[in-house]
Amino acid sequence: MLKPIAVEAREGYRIWVRFNDGAAGEVDLSDMAGKGVFVAWNDRAFFESVHLADYRAIAWGDEIDICADALYMELTGKTLEELATAEQSTPANA
Numbered sequence: 001m002l003k004p005i006a007v008e009a010r011e012g013y014r015i016w017v018r019f020n021d022g023a024a025g026e027v028d029l030s031d032m033a034g035k036g037v038f039v040a041w042n043d044r045a046f047f048e049s050v051h052l053a054d055y056r057a058i059a060w061g062d063e064i065d066i067c068a069d070a071l072y073m074e075l076t077g078k079t080l081e082e083l084a085t086a087e088q089s090t091p092a093n094a
Contacts, residue, residue, distance in 0.1 A: 002083070003056045004068045009048040013041060017058065017071055025075050029066075037064050
């Protein structure tokens, strides 16, 4: 199962994330900043509190999270279909 294994805040509204398959890089989240619940990111300390949640998400506090699969697709350029096919062919204990 694909999952994030490390995350850290970067300059602006960017985060760096590494996945268990070795994919890693920065993702720009600035298009979400200041909108809806993401207004909380206006507090830089809150944005920098990004962490891995127990359920494979990238999270801030208890109220905000982003799907790891969406970030993986953004990072790698893979489609949802490619992601689903790869996860089906990966053993559960991998």
